[in-house]
Amino acid sequence: MGAPATVQLEGQSLTCAGEWRLPGVAALEARLEQLSLPRGRLEISGEALEGLDVAGARLLHRLVSRVEAAGGEVNLHLCEEHRRLLELAARVRRPERLHEPRESFLSEVGRVSWEHWWEFRGFLGFLGEVVAEFARRLLRPSTARPRRFLNELEQGGVRAVPIVAVLSFLVGLVIAYQLSTALDTYGATVFLPELLTTTMLRELGPLIVAILVAGRTASSYAAELGTMKINEEIDALRTLGISPFDMLILPKLLALIFALPLLTVLAGLSGMLGGALVNWAVHEQGVTAFLQRLPEGMSYRHFWLGLVKAPVFAAVIALIGCRQGLRVKRGAGGVGQATTRAVVQAIFAVIVINAVFSIIYNLQGL
Amino acid sequence: MTRPAGQEPHIELEGLRFQRDGRPIFEDVSLSIPRGKVTAIMGPSGTGKTTLLRLVTGQLLPERGSIRVDGQEVTGIGREALYRLRKRIGFLFQHGALLTDLDVYENVAFPLREHTQLPDCLIHHLVMTKLQSVGLRGAARLMPSQLSGGMARRVGLARAVVMDPELVLYDEPFAGLDPISMGVIVRLIREINEALGLTSVIVSHDIEEVSQVADWAWIIADGRIIAGGTPEELRGEESPWVRQFMHRLSDGPVPFHFPARDYPEDLREVPR
Numbered sequence: 001m002g003a004p005a006t007v008q009l010e011g012q013s014l015t016c017a018g019e020w021r022l023p024g025v026a027a028l029e030a031r032l033e034q035l036s037l038p039r040g041r042l043e044i045s046g047e048a049l050e051g052l053d054v055a056g057a058r059l060l061h062r063l064v065s066r067v068e069a070a071g072g073e074v075n076l077h078l079c080e081e082h083r084r085l086l087e088l089a090a091r092v093r094r095p096e097r098l099h100e101p102r103e104s105f106l107s108e109v110g111r112v113s114w115e116h117w118w119e120f121r122g123f124l125g126f127l128g129e130v131v132a133e134f135a136r137r138l139l140r141p142s143t144a145r146p147r148r149f150l151n152e153l154e155q156g157g158v159r160a161v162p163i164v165a166v167l168s169f170l171v172g173l174v175i176a177y178q179l180s181t182a183l184d185t186y187g188a189t190v191f192l193p194e195l196l197t198t199t200m201l202r203e204l205g206p207l208i209v210a211i212l213v214a215g216r217t218a219s220s221y222a223a224e225l226g227t228m229k230i231n232e233e234i235d236a237l238r239t240l241g242i243s244p245f246d247m248l249i250l251p252k253l254l255a256l257i258f259a260l261p262l263l264t265v266l267a268g269l270s271g272m273l274g275g276a277l278v279n280w281a282v283h284e285q286g287v288t289a290f291l292q293r294l295p296e297g298m299s300y301r302h303f304w305l306g307l308v309k310a311p312v313f314a315a316v317i318a319l320i321g322c323r324q325g326l327r328v329k330r331g332a333g334g335v336g337q338a339t340t341r342a343v344v345q346a347i348f349a350v351i352v353i354n355a356v357f358s359i360i361y362n363l364q365g366l
Numbered sequence: 367m368t369r370p371a372g373q374e375p376h377i378e379l380e381g382l383r384f385q386r387d388g389r390p391i392f393e394d395v396s397l398s399i400p401r402g403k404v405t406a407i408m409g410p411s412g413t414g415k416t417t418l419l420r421l422v423t424g425q426l427l428p429e430r431g432s433i434r435v436d437g438q439e440v441t442g443i444g445r446e447a448l449y450r451l452r453k454r455i456g457f458l459f460q461h462g463a464l465l466t467d468l469d470v471y472e473n474v475a476f477p478l479r480e481h482t483q484l485p486d487c488l489i490h491h492l493v494m495t496k497l498q499s500v501g502l503r504g505a506a507r508l509m510p511s512q513l514s515g516g517m518a519r520r521v522g523l524a525r526a527v528v529m530d531p532e533l534v535l536y537d538e539p540f541a542g543l544d545p546i547s548m549g550v551i552v553r554l555i556r557e558i559n560e561a562l563g564l565t566s567v568i569v570s571h572d573i574e575e576v577s578q579v580a581d582w583a584w585i586i587a588d589g590r591i592i593a594g595g596t597p598e599e600l601r602g603e604e605s606p607w608v609r610q611f612m613h614r615l616s617d618g619p620v621p622f623h624f625p626a627r628d629y630p631e632d633l634r635e636v637p638r
Binding site: 092243 | 423425449450452453455457459460461463464465466476477481630633
């Protein structure tokens with residue numbers, strides 16, 4: 001390191017000395033700001049400069065411009081090398097706008113819709129591929145992988161049992177409380193079991209399970225496949241003559257399609273248990289009374305209507321998770337983005353599909 | 367350009383053209399790889415050496431040209447045939463590409479379990495002999511995360527040859543290894559090639575190691591084959607390109623700089 005950068009003003013002459021380089025630029029800039037530059041002609045002598053880089057030259061250039069802007073004149077004494085550097089610095093163009101022009105609201109809406117449309121088309125493409133592969137497998141069941149299937153069933157299904165049971169129990173509890181407040185007003189608390197059962201079996205049970213599984217499993221599928229893709233494990237499988245579809249996607253898909261209806265039944269049951277508990281605590285009706293109040297025909301219908309949705313949710317969740325995993329690009333953010341996208345898309349899809357089911361059921365008068 | 371003389375070709379590429387994202391990778395590549403020998407494909411990074419291996423295993427499709435492995439055309443064969451073909455090809459990935467949820471033993475056993483109905487005791491013998499040959503019998507129960515880079519590649523090698531393939535493709539087997547592991551891999555490639563009588567293809571840019579192990583080398587640049595010969599012949603080659611590559615000159619026909627505009631021009635303009 002040479003001497004620190006200095007600048008000295010004496011009357012009409014300014015002497016620059018030391019190292020005018022990047023490390024000292026900040027201090028130097030503050031010092032230059034404080035200088036009250038004289039009017040008229042200014043002699044700047046830089047022969048004593050020990051070093052100059054582009055940052056220093058920019059500073060020098062700014063000083064010159066300041067004097068010239070105030071109507072003064074500058075006489076520079078610099079060695080040839082430094083003068084060329086100053087010329088280069090003088091030609092640096094300032095960007096005209098520091099920020100990109102703001103996208104208009106309309107164009108943003110358009111762009112985002114377009115992106116989502118392509119995302120949706122991509123998903124449909126993946127769905128088509130999976131269906132085609134699956135149809136081919138149906139002809140040769142020997143390619144099935146029971147061990148993988150059971151493993152996935154444990155990960156995605158069995159391990160989700162406690163959380164599904166607890167959460168739907170609590171949701172049942174809350175719904176029952178809300179219902180009994182409303183029903184109390186009309187003195188109709190006897191209808192609580194019917195209403196609760198309908199809600200839990202037909203709507204909330206399947207939805208809670210699907211959202212939980214979307215959060216747990218879609219993310220883990222995306223992360224698993226994404227990491228495998230980055231580690232070249234998926235390429236390795238292909239070159240070993242093993243289709244990643246058989247080995248990874250199919251067991252996951254089938255396991256989830258199998259597990260989700262079972263979890264939905266569990267959710268319905270523990271939700272009803274929560275309701276029965278409230279019924280007993282608030283209205284002092286026993287569980288037997290609660291069960292007796294369940295009009296059989298009606299509950300069965302709701303039970304099946306709720307259950308039908310579960311495999312559809314399962315397929316969509318598994319496919320979204322796998323697709324996002326396989327799309328991961330190299331880079332630190334890749335897997336993180338894929339998991340986020342998997343969870344968001346899966347939950348979104350579940351809620352939209354649920355709405356579609358509701359509309360269809362209503363149109364069919366079910 | 368000369369061809370490796372007097373050898374029956376195992377792999378033959380003819381008039382291969384391939385592009386990715388509109389950028390041509392191969393313009394017109396023709397080469398043949400002799401059976402039972404170690405052949406190297408060399409070239410600077412980014413010339414598509416790995417892409418070439420992927421084309422051979424049918425993971426990518428060329429735009430034009432033909433790829434024949436064992437006399438069988440790879441482009442446009444059905445997927446069943448392609449998977450059958452891949453079972454006869456061993457592939458060593460740059461970083462081993464072990465399945466991270468299986469231990470070393472299961473990784474090596476994996477192709478056997480997938481493709482054969484062999485009884486467990488036979489699988490055990492096969493796995494142990496392969497692990498013995500790469501010197502990692504003692505590491506059988508370690509998980510891939512516990513292995514060093516060189517060890518992972520040796521396990522990858524054991525897995526690549528466990529099905530006794532006729533052809534083994536090595537993708538950058540020397541990249542990023544310490545000198546000792548590098549020596550080990552060089553020795554293993556040579557030994558395995560001789561012991562199993564298979565055809566080896568090495569994609570690499572490590573001239574020293576390739577010279578030690580390869581019988582024949584092709585040099586690729588700018589989407590075409592620019593030279594072929596034994597490593598000794600290539601060292602004596604006069605063309606400026608081959609000279610630059612074989613003698614590690616930083617500037618020459620392959621420029622040091624990525625194409626860019628004028629240097630002062632770039633300095634002057636502050637990006638937004």
